[in-house]
Amino acid sequence: MFMKDQEVKVLEDLLEDVAPGDLILVHGPPKVGKSIFCYQFLYSGLEGGEPCLYIVADYGSRQLEQRMMEFNWFLRPYIQSGDVYIIDLLTRLAGVKVEDSVTLRFSSVQNLTDLMVKVGVGTRSLFRKSSKFRSVLDSLTMMFAFNPPSLVLRLVKAYKTRISEARGIGVVVHTIGTVEPSIETSLMDLADLKLCFDGEKIQIESSAGRRSAQYTITDNGIEFWGIK
């Protein structure tokens, strides 16, 4: 239950242990708010002047804009200003004709090599723009449906290296139970910080130790409180 007397924390309080170059693994079962966390991470970065590379892998860029609008987070101005660089992996599957723009690139969930090329171009362009930037890969679920798990794992390693070299902060989302446990263990090992969502509580695990907080999804995004 939401306790009114406890201070609601913002995302930044949760992420105080995060340093540039870190990879954050956001994991948990389906429909607990992992993607909403990503939108919030993206949007708070943009509002604070940090550009962002966003890889949409479970739906298209149009759906990303729609979903964010439900929280009154409007992405369009940032797409136009070039502060957000989107790589869209699914829209082409719909068979619609789409064309790349400077900050919106269409790739395919079945072609991880092309994705890595685009991640390279994207990180370079953001790195030139700002010394601080964020990156989100949401999520690995469809990648696991379309590729061998070992290949997806290699992609995550390459992604981590790219983001880390450019001193960005990277987020990767994984839905627990969509791949063999051995691959999940390897994913956990790659992360500098792990955020586990279960629908009520979030567990934060890093080299600095473990913390936890309660959370609720509201019209304004995820609200955290009671950080321990």
Added chain:
Amino acid sequence: MVIELIVRISSGIPGLDELMGDGGGSFVDNTVTLIYGPPKVGKSIFSYQFAYEGLRNDEPCLYISTDYGLKDMERNIANFGWNLDEYIDNETFYLIDAISTIAGVEVESKPNYFLASVHNPTDIMVKLGMAIRQITSKASRFRSVLDSLTTLMAFNDEVLIVRVFTVYIMRIKESGGTAIVTYTEGSASCKVENMLKAIVDNIIHLDGENLTIEAMIGGGKIKAHYDITREGIIVD
């Protein structure tokens, strides 16, 4: 002023719209909802009601049926006192029938009636593309039903069906559709079930007694009792 950006469409299930949001509709427009549960709890009936509600309100419906051909569907629907003929004739009801060819049933050819086979999911997607082109030339929004994923998985590799389902979702969303999809709980591996739950927007569980909204864009978890009556599913 708060601008309401979420448009909800009516489910066609008496009681459900009221439960989910002051009677202003149930499903968020342009989303995909998974209806799952054990066998014989009303998943197909839910689908008929959702489709029929759209048809009555001049919204075209694109129905992919893997368990019943056109004749069986017409009969099932007639049991509840609803009539599909009008919508077949005025070409607002589009059916991709993926079972009649393997059942060897003779069917007459109509522009809004497509034959495919559960053995060939790629062909189902080709027919989906053709049907969507016809529908979107007439209407900017429509409903779609895929009943059921379980049958497709029984005839094909499960993960292949996850991929095909992803294509289905993207096509429906990019062309302005709102869909519901049925799946029998436990019929695929846990891994695949988790993938299905991850890629849809909303999840409703039926167990024969209770309807549980497990996930819904812009809403929380809700559980309510339901009955299957001669007028279809009614939520208390």
